[in-house]
Amino acid sequence: MKRLMGCAVVAVGVLFACTVPEWNPEDRDCDAQSRCIEGYTCVAGMCRRNGEPLPGTATLTMELLPGPSTPDGGADFRYTDPLRPDARHRDEEVVVRVRASQALPDAGPLSVALKGVEGPESSHLRVGDCDAGPFCKEVTFGLWSPPLRAFRGEFTATASIRDSEGNTLTASTSIPVTRWKWSFAGKAGVIQTSPAIGAGGTVYFGTGGAEGRVFALAPEGVVRWSRVVGRVTSGPAVGAFVNGRERVYVSVDASAVHSTHTKVLVALSSEGALPIYGCSRQAEDSYATPLVLTTTRMSTDPADVETVVTQVELPKVGTEHAAQLVAFRPDDTGTNPCMEPIPSTDDSPPVFGGMVAHGLDVYATGYPGIQGFRFIADGWVKVPSATSNMPWEMSGLALSRNATHVVTAGADFDDSQSAVMRTLTNAGNPDAGVEYVAARGEPPIRDLVLGAADGGETLYFGHDAEDGALTAVGLVDMARLRSVPGAGVIPNAPVLGAAGVLYTASGPQSRGAEVSAWEASTLKLLWRLSDSVAPVAGWQSSSTVFSSPSPALDCARARSGSARDEELGTLYVPGADGVLYAIIVDSRGLDTNAPWPRFQHDARNTGNAATPLACP
Numbered sequence: 001m002k003r004l005m006g007c008a009v010v011a012v013g014v015l016f017a018c019t020v021p022e023w024n025p026e027d028r029d030c031d032a033q034s035r036c037i038e039g040y041t042c043v044a045g046m047c048r049r050n051g052e053p054l055p056g057t058a059t060l061t062m063e064l065l066p067g068p069s070t071p072d073g074g075a076d077f078r079y080t081d082p083l084r085p086d087a088r089h090r091d092e093e094v095v096v097r098v099r100a101s102q103a104l105p106d107a108g109p110l111s112v113a114l115k116g117v118e119g120p121e122s123s124h125l126r127v128g129d130c131d132a133g134p135f136c137k138e139v140t141f142g143l144w145s146p147p148l149r150a151f152r153g154e155f156t157a158t159a160s161i162r163d164s165e166g167n168t169l170t171a172s173t174s175i176p177v178t179r180w181k182w183s184f185a186g187k188a189g190v191i192q193t194s195p196a197i198g199a200g201g202t203v204y205f206g207t208g209g210a211e212g213r214v215f216a217l218a219p220e221g222v223v224r225w226s227r228v229v230g231r232v233t234s235g236p237a238v239g240a241f242v243n244g245r246e247r248v249y250v251s252v253d254a255s256a257v258h259s260t261h262t263k264v265l266v267a268l269s270s271e272g273a274l275p276i277y278g279c280s281r282q283a284e285d286s287y288a289t290p291l292v293l294t295t296t297r298m299s300t301d302p303a304d305v306e307t308v309v310t311q312v313e314l315p316k317v318g319t320e321h322a323a324q325l326v327a328f329r330p331d332d333t334g335t336n337p338c339m340e341p342i343p344s345t346d347d348s349p350p351v352f353g354g355m356v357a358h359g360l361d362v363y364a365t366g367y368p369g370i371q372g373f374r375f376i377a378d379g380w381v382k383v384p385s386a387t388s389n390m391p392w393e394m395s396g397l398a399l400s401r402n403a404t405h406v407v408t409a410g411a412d413f414d415d416s417q418s419a420v421m422r423t424l425t426n427a428g429n430p431d432a433g434v435e436y437v438a439a440r441g442e443p444p445i446r447d448l449v450l451g452a453a454d455g456g457e458t459l460y461f462g463h464d465a466e467d468g469a470l471t472a473v474g475l476v477d478m479a480r481l482r483s484v485p486g487a488g489v490i491p492n493a494p495v496l497g498a499a500g501v502l503y504t505a506s507g508p509q510s511r512g513a514e515v516s517a518w519e520a521s522t523l524k525l526l527w528r529l530s531d532s533v534a535p536v537a538g539w540q541s542s543s544t545v546f547s548s549p550s551p552a553l554d555c556a557r558a559r560s561g562s563a564r565d566e567e568l569g570t571l572y573v574p575g576a577d578g579v580l581y582a583i584i585v586d587s588r589g590l591d592t593n594a595p596w597p598r599f600q601h602d603a604r605n606t607g608n609a610a611t612p613l614a615c616p
Helices: 002-019
Strands: 040-043 046-049 060-064 093-100 111-115 126-129 135-142 152-162 168-178 180-185 203-206 213-218 222-228 231-238 247-253 263-269 276-281 292-296 305-317 320-328 355-358 361-366 369-376 379-387 393-399 405-411 418-424 434-437 449-453 456-461 470-474 480-484 495-497 501-505 515-519 524-529 552-555 569-574 579-585
Touching: 060 152, 093 152, 093 168, 135 152, 203 231, 203 247, 203 569, 203 579, 213 247, 247 305, 263 305, 263 320, 276 320, 292 355, 305 355, 355 393, 361 379, 361 393, 361 405, 369 393, 369 405, 369 418, 379 418, 393 449, 449 495, 495 552, 495 569, 515 579
Parallel strands: 060 168
Antiparallel strands: 040 046, 060 093, 093 135, 111 152, 126 135, 152 168, 180 579, 203 213, 213 222, 231 247, 247 263, 263 276, 292 305, 305 320, 355 361, 361 369, 369 379, 393 405, 405 418, 418 434, 449 456, 456 470, 470 480, 495 501, 501 515, 515 524, 552 569, 569 579
8 A cells, every 4th residue: 555655656746747847947046055057157146048148138249241243244254153152252351240239338349350260360450330220330351361271261250349237248250251253254265375464453365266366354354355366376475564555465376367367476455456467477387485575676776676576486397396586576667577587497496485585685495405596786696505415395494583594394205204404594505504304204394483482592393294293493403392292283384472372273184173372482282272163274285285374473453453452362374164263362463582483474474584573
């Protein structure tokens, strides 16, 4: 009987426990002797959930306001990140609105900050009042301030304030951020030459279709003008900005679009006026050597005349290459708009070779080595050159500081070995070169750039192969300093940007196209884009595709075209799909301390050591 009574009591207890509402710990009085359960704190004599304000206490909220309107460039432009269309551009200012549910008299100062994926918080740019509530502030942040060690990331904006009762009110919001700026589909063929930057950040590039065009784009992403010229085979190179205009030079195969000219040099005006044609050649000739800009003065000239110098490849003479120096002077008012010295067949450069200028000298890659020319009186003469000890097919070309050395890169004909060679300018000794020779079987080197660090100069180059390395070599002794394996196919010249960042854009490869940023001093990978971008045109030494194009780099621009003060830039990557990609980077243009920071030296592609490296 007692056992039955006990069971009944237990049953009643269970039934009571199941039917009584759950006890709310917030309804429980508390004091110093009466503690609240875990997760609650005694506040003003009552147990309150941790972080929950007292009844009547203000709450703080934060929201991200819409961004600026995008430029109206038409359907050929894409301004949103293909993988993250809601992301805000890294070079943007963003505005967040901070509001309280009630007025905050006698409140402490509002504290706001922006934090990136890693690194310290960044402060706001400015705070202003708004009328969207009893307490309302609009806070402006620059998305370029926090570190971003990725192509995309999530930033967090936070705000806090103490009310008159001493309560701390907080709010936060996330901001997706991308380095994507825009892309432009020219729809006129492959981009097989490197873009150039003109005054005010105008981006010039040519396309390789039979009816190829030269485009001039504003940095914010609109077309200023375009002109059908034929298949662009080298250039653009941008001349000096004088009286509000600049010349844009290209070499083209105009046979599909022009009734008179076939292979020809073209000078276009930055105003989009009719082009000037010069140095027209026969169909069997080929313009493809990079263009260099200098000035020349004939005995009949009243002043220096801007001159574009290049090589035209002629049909072979027997088994020998044959090439001819060509100098185009579109502003010549006399009888010398085009100077064509006698063709040379000894150690002439291949059609895809390099060319650079220093003063009245120009240097061209040859086989196997470097050859030079000098403008004297009314013509060009050859100057001493250097020859490699190996049968290299030289391509990339750069000049060291003060142009004391010419540096070139190349590979043997079957691409089984490659080398980098430096020689004194005007060496006079056919074997004066000092070489860095890659190991047998190491993939070919196509082009290179030259940076400065710790009082010395460093060469940077990649390899044109799937497992290619990114390598740094000291100029003084041509010894390898460091190398990163697996950097991908790099068939072009890297770009040395300000703030010590090296940029590469891959050619076609099985793992997909890549645009990468590296710490130049260590070759540590900083970030990589491996989606939404096409590879650059691959390297082929043929009459169809020439040297692989390299990216161009400019500082960030205001809508007016003026350079911004922030450590920001835009990397322009030419796609083999005919699309030009604009990517926001953390370099304010080229490294102005580097002797030769990119293909053809400077943003204008002049190939001239005297051209300033600052943002044009």
